Amino acid sequence: MPQNSKWKEVGIQTPSKEYPVFLGKGTVEQLPNLLRSFENTPTKVLIVTDDCVAKLYLAKVKSSLEQQSFTVHSFELPNGEGAKSFENYYAIQTFALENGLDRRSAIIALGGGVVGDIAGFVASTYMRGIKFIQIPTTLLAHDSAVGGKVAINHSLGKNMIGSFYQPEAVIYDVDFLKSLPEKEMRSGFAEVVKHSLIWDKDFYHWIKGSINNINDLTEDRLLVCLENGIKIKAEVVSSDEKETGLRAILNFGHTLGHALEAAYGYGKMTHGDAVALGMLFATRLSEKLNPDLLLADELKAAWEHYGFPTQIQPSVTPENLLGWMKKDKKTQDNHIHMVLIRSVGNVELHSVSDELILETLKEFY
Amino acid sequence: MPQNSKWKEVGIQTPSKEYPVFLGKGTVEQLPNLLRSFENTPTKVLIVTDDCVAKLYLAKVKSSLEQQSFTVHSFELPNGEGAKSFENYYAIQTFALENGLDRRSAIIALGGGVVGDIAGFVASTYMRGIKFIQIPTTLLAHDSAVGGKVAINHSLGKNMIGSFYQPEAVIYDVDFLKSLPEKEMRSGFAEVVKHSLIWDKDFYHWIKGSINNINDLTEDRLLVCLENGIKIKAEVVSSDEKETGLRAILNFGHTLGHALEAAYGYGKMTHGDAVALGMLFATRLSEKLNPDLLLADELKAAWEHYGFPTQIQPSVTPENLLGWMKKDKKTQDNHIHMVLIRSVGNVELHSVSDELILETLKEFY
Numbered sequence: 001m002p003q004n005s006k007w008k009e010v011g012i013q014t015p016s017k018e019y020p021v022f023l024g025k026g027t028v029e030q031l032p033n034l035l036r037s038f039e040n041t042p043t044k045v046l047i048v049t050d051d052c053v054a055k056l057y058l059a060k061v062k063s064s065l066e067q068q069s070f071t072v073h074s075f076e077l078p079n080g081e082g083a084k085s086f087e088n089y090y091a092i093q094t095f096a097l098e099n100g101l102d103r104r105s106a107i108i109a110l111g112g113g114v115v116g117d118i119a120g121f122v123a124s125t126y127m128r129g130i131k132f133i134q135i136p137t138t139l140l141a142h143d144s145a146v147g148g149k150v151a152i153n154h155s156l157g158k159n160m161i162g163s164f165y166q167p168e169a170v171i172y173d174v175d176f177l178k179s180l181p182e183k184e185m186r187s188g189f190a191e192v193v194k195h196s197l198i199w200d201k202d203f204y205h206w207i208k209g210s211i212n213n214i215n216d217l218t219e220d221r222l223l224v225c226l227e228n229g230i231k232i233k234a235e236v237v238s239s240d241e242k243e244t245g246l247r248a249i250l251n252f253g254h255t256l257g258h259a260l261e262a263a264y265g266y267g268k269m270t271h272g273d274a275v276a277l278g279m280l281f282a283t284r285l286s287e288k289l290n291p292d293l294l295l296a297d298e299l300k301a302a303w304e305h306y307g308f309p310t311q312i313q314p315s316v317t318p319e320n321l322l323g324w325m326k327k328d329k330k331t332q333d334n335h336i337h338m339v340l341i342r343s344v345g346n347v348e349l350h351s352v353s354d355e356l357i358l359e360t361l362k363e364f365y
Numbered sequence: 366m367p368q369n370s371k372w373k374e375v376g377i378q379t380p381s382k383e384y385p386v387f388l389g390k391g392t393v394e395q396l397p398n399l400l401r402s403f404e405n406t407p408t409k410v411l412i413v414t415d416d417c418v419a420k421l422y423l424a425k426v427k428s429s430l431e432q433q434s435f436t437v438h439s440f441e442l443p444n445g446e447g448a449k450s451f452e453n454y455y456a457i458q459t460f461a462l463e464n465g466l467d468r469r470s471a472i473i474a475l476g477g478g479v480v481g482d483i484a485g486f487v488a489s490t491y492m493r494g495i496k497f498i499q500i501p502t503t504l505l506a507h508d509s510a511v512g513g514k515v516a517i518n519h520s521l522g523k524n525m526i527g528s529f530y531q532p533e534a535v536i537y538d539v540d541f542l543k544s545l546p547e548k549e550m551r552s553g554f555a556e557v558v559k560h561s562l563i564w565d566k567d568f569y570h571w572i573k574g575s576i577n578n579i580n581d582l583t584e585d586r587l588l589v590c591l592e593n594g595i596k597i598k599a600e601v602v603s604s605d606e607k608e609t610g611l612r613a614i615l616n617f618g619h620t621l622g623h624a625l626e627a628a629y630g631y632g633k634m635t636h637g638d639a640v641a642l643g644m645l646f647a648t649r650l651s652e653k654l655n656p657d658l659l660l661a662d663e664l665k666a667a668w669e670h671y672g673f674p675t676q677i678q679p680s681v682t683p684e685n686l687l688g689w690m691k692k693d694k695k696t697q698d699n700h701i702h703m704v705l706i707r708s709v710g711n712v713e714l715h716s717v718s719d720e721l722i723l724e725t726l727k728e729f730y
Contacts, residue, residue, distance in 0.1 A: 016381070090451055097521040103694065125490070127694075128516065128527045151493065156462040162493045163528065329468065329492075 008223075010230050012146060013238045014166055021146065021170040021230055023223065028061060028135060028173040032068040035106065035133075038168065042106035042131060046096055047074040048119035049110040050083060053137050056179055061110055061135070073099045077115065081266060084118045084153045086161075092122045106131040106168070112184075113144035117159070120150030124165035132167045137176040139188025139222070140272060142229045143195075145170045147237045147247075158266075172230075174222055186214050186307055187272025190253075192225045194279060195232040198252045201345040203228045213305050248330060249347050252339040253279030256361075259324035263316045269309075276308035277364075285352065285360045286340040295344065311364055318361035322354060373588075375595050377511060378603045379531055386511065386535040386595055388588065393426060393500060393538040397433035400471065400498075403533065407471035407496060411461055412439040413484035414475040415448060418502050421544055426475055426500070438464045442480065446631060449483045449518045451526075457487045471496040471533070477549075478509035482527070485515030489530035497532045502541040504553025504587070505637060507594045508560075510535045512602040512612075523631075537595075539587055551579050551672055552637025555618075557590045559644060560597040563617045566710035568593045578670050613695060614712050617704040618644030621726075624689035628681045634674075641673035642729075650717065650725045651705040660709065676729055683726035687719060 007024035022030065035042055045065060049058055054076045065072045075095050077083040096105075107130060109119035116134050123132035134145045151162025177185075189211075196204035210221060217225070239246050257278030261269055280303060284296045303310050312321070322336075330337040330349070336357060340350045372389035387395065400407055410430055414423055419441045430437045440460050442448040461470075472495060474484035481499050488497035499510045516527025542550075554576075561569035575586055582590070604611050622643030625634055645668060649661045668675050677686070687701075695702040695714070701722060705715045 086455055093519060093526055094521065097519060097525060121490075125486075125526050125528055127525060128514065128529055149493065154458060154462060156459065160462060160492060161458055161490050163490055164493055 008227055010227065010234060012166070012170075012234045014148065016148075016164075017166040019166055019169050021172060021234075023172045023174075023226055023230070025174055025219070027171050028176070029064065031061065031108075031133075031135070031171060032065055032070065034169055034171070035065075035070065036068075038106075038131065040104050042070070042104055044071045044073065044099065044101050044105040045108060046092075046099070046101055046105065047072060047108045047110050048077065048092060048115055048122070049074065050077045050079040050112075050115055052079040053111045053115070057110065057137065057176060061108075073101075077111075077118065079114075081114055081153070081158075083114055084151070084159075086152060086154070089118060089122060089152050092118070093126060096122070096126055101126065101130070103127050103130060106133060108133045108135060109167075110135045110137065112136065112138035112141050116141060116144055117150050117162070118152055120148075120165055120167065121152055121162050124150055124163040129165070132165065134167045134170045135176070136170065136172055138180060139177060139185055139217075139226070140191060142172070142188065142226050143191040143233060145172075146230055146233045147250075172226060174219055174226070177222060182214055182307075183270060185217060187270035189214065189217065189225070189306065190272030190276040190279075190308065192229045194250075194252055194275060195229045197279065197341065197344060198249050198339070198347045199232040199236070199345055200228065201343075203232075204344050208302070211306075214307060248337075248349050249339050251330065252341070252347055253277075253282055255325050255328050255330070255336065255338045256281045256321065258328065259321045260312070260316075262324045262327075263320055264313065273309050276303060276306075277310065277312070280308075280310060281360065281364060282338055283341055284363065285338070285356065286342070288356065288360065289340065289350075290342065293341065293343065295341065312361070314365060318358050321361055322357055325357065373592055375592065375599060377531075377535075377599045379513065381513075381529075382531040384531060384534050386537060386599075388537045388539075388591055388595070390539055390584070392536050393541070394429065396426065396473075396498075396500070396536060397430055397435065399534055399536070400430075400435065401433075403471075403496065405469050407435070407469055409436045409438065409464065409466050409470040410473060411457075411464070411466055411470065412437060412473045412475050413442065413457060413480055413487070414439065415442045415444040415477075415480055417444040418476045418480070422475060422502065422541060426473075438466075442476075442483070444479075446479055446518070446523075448479050449516070449524075451517060451519070454483060454487060454517050457483070458491060461487070461491055466491065466495070468492050468495060471498060473498045473500060474532075475500045475502065477501065477503035477506050481506060481509055482514075482516050482524070485513075485530055485532065486517055486527050489515055489528040494530070497530065499532045499535040500541070501535065501537055503545060504542060504550055504582075504591070505556060507537070507553065507591050508556040508598060510537070511595055511598045512615075537591060539584055539591070542587060547579055547672075548635060550582060552635035554579065554582065554590070554671065555637030555641040555644075555673065557594045559615075559617055559640060560594045562644065562706065562709060563614050563704070563712045564597045564601070564710055565593065566708075568597075569709050573667070576671075579672060613702075613714050614704050616695065617706070617712055618642075618647055620690050620693050620695070620701065620703045621646045621686065623693065624686045625677070625681075627689045627692075628685055629678065638674050641668060641671075642675065642677070645673075645675060646725065646729060647703055648706055649728065650703070650721065651707070653721065653725065654705065654715075655707065658706065658708065660706065677726070679730060683723050686726055687722055690722065 107123040148166040151159035154160040253275040257275040472488040513531040516524035519525040618640040622640040625639040
């Protein structure tokens with residue numbers, strides 16, 4: 001891809017592959033050039049998207065490819081987590097076969113995390129794996145688009161069927177974020193804050209000084225958030241592609257976060273809101289083990305400015321949440337393992353007793 | 366796994382992984398020790414098998430694990446290619462989730478190529494990939510169990526959805542081959558002969574001198590066939606895990622072979638018989654380009670002793686077969702690419718004209 005001063009390129013290195021993330025304004029215009037730069041130019045391209053994103057951006061992306069003589073097909077999923085189903089997985093495979101996609105074809109995921117997850121899983125298994133490009137259209141996708149985790153849901157659990165499969169490239173065009181509702185922007189911003197808390201004190205202080213509420217996320221600041229968030233995710237993932245060790249720290253805030261999403265009922269609380277409350281909980285709990293931390297009150301004040309929740313709804317009991325937390329993939333022999341914070345930029349995995357969890361949860365009502 | 370003079374160990378090296386094939390009599394007894402030798406002993410084990418194999422060997426394998434305190438579940442597929450369906454893929458995932466298999470669990474494929482393909486694809490995608498062990502029970506599986514190609518069928522094509530996923534180990538116990546019907550033995554033997562023809566002149570001459578008909582495949586000779594067949598497959602695969610170059614030579618005999626299977630109707634002709642006839646065709650065609658080869662008549666005589674077909678049924682026309690051959694994954698821009706033979710042990714990929722294919726096909730009626 002030709003360099004351009006308006007764009008940044010962040011390199012992602014994993015044991016199985018190296019690939020670039022192109023970040024900036026108008027980066028999507030370079031998609032045809034990117035496809036041509038592959039050793040084998042894709043014979044056919046399948047864009048997987050959802051009906052909301054399609055209305056806004058599909059025609060633009062499709063015509064930019066067709067003008068350069070690519071054969072383009074598109075498949076629209078319904079918007080929302082429910083789209084990551086087995087039925088849709090099969091339907092996309094059928095559509096690809098019916099339209100003659102072969103081993104040299106490419107799949108483009110145009111959308112948020114849901115679209116990236118299912119389109120990536122199709123790409124990883126269609127004829128045993130074809131090329132895959134991510135074009136994220138949400139801030140939250142800065143997290144999911146890096147790291148190669150792709151999956152669909154099973155009725156017995158989220159993301160239960162999937163692969164580790166890296167894209168050829170991620171094209172992040174901030175123009176696509178303009179239409180994002182505040183709720184979605186806030187959800188993605190929670191993961192940005194998480195990346196700063198687990199890895200980079202300076203970035204955390206920049207956020208604290210520059211972003212007082214969600215409306216402060218102007219284009220320039222968004223680019224700083226994306227670049228730093230992606231770099232941190234990339235550094236963690238490069239050292240642990242298959243999630244056997246270090247990568248667990250990315251779960252900061254997620255042990256309670258996932259439990260909240262499940263206990264409230266999926267879709268009731270955004271992922272970011274759940275993770276934000278989970279981070280506040282993990283910080284409060286960390287402070288009990290290390291009273292010098294002095295971070296929880298600061299986060300609570302910031303959360304109130306950002307509009308993140310700081311309390312748990314009374315309809316969900318601490319015991320109920322504890323039950324959900326035990327279903328976490330990090331649980332071993334019925335003991336919950338949580339990512340705790342030692343100081344800003346410095347976290348680690350700890351076994352935490354049920355008693356301490358319940359006691360701390362009770363302070364959130 | 367402890368060494369034993371009765372067993373051979375063949376190491377398989379691929380860019381993504383190294384793993385052993387244990388070969389001999391009674392090797393399956395060491396399955397519990399093998400599982401214990403893993404860095405994380407599997408919490409639970411799921412044996413995937415088919416109803417025919419289950420009757421003969423499931424109880425034995427299951428109890429050997431249960432005696433060593435493993436929690437074992439088993440899932441029986443119907444026998445036959447039809448089992449490699451989306452429905453069964455989903456059903457095995459559901460069964461695994463219902464029985465609490467986690468990321469540290471292992472899946473064992475006990476059966477032939479069909480069982481290995483679908484069980485391996487489940488293992489490659491269950492929670493983004495869990496451990497997988499192959500216990501082949503057919504001679505044909507010496508081919509499919511090495512190389513990491515796993516897949517299921519789509520109604521629009523065989524093996525269209527799958528992964529490249531290497532097992533932790535392959536345990537080949539020749540005792541499991543005793544009950545194999547002659548038809549199945551012959552089908553597997555075709556791939557053994559293929560491996561000799563594409564790679565190893567000495568092995569080909571050993572086969573020519575030692576095996577005059579299928580009944581000559583005594584236990585000792587079977588072991589020689591398996592060891593050499595597996596070594597050749599492993600050498601080809603190690604240099605080309607993802608089938609981008611050299612690995613194509615394993616398709617010797619398969620361009621017409623797959624076309625015959627499809628044109629006759631799947632299940633009408635064994636895979637081995639189809640490949641054997643395909644190899645004879647490829648050799649005849651090679652001889653037209655290189656009259657010094659002098660191999661086709663020798664093969665034809667051998668095929669008659671082995672019981673392989675040497676003629677195409679009149680119900681299937683050359684034009685019909687040509688159409689099927691064009692659907693081969695090696696076809697590019699409507700030109701058929703076939704693996705041709707230069708001399709025994711020496712093959713290469715060639716573009717072949719439709720005229721030459723039709724002319725040669727007509728000699729097989």
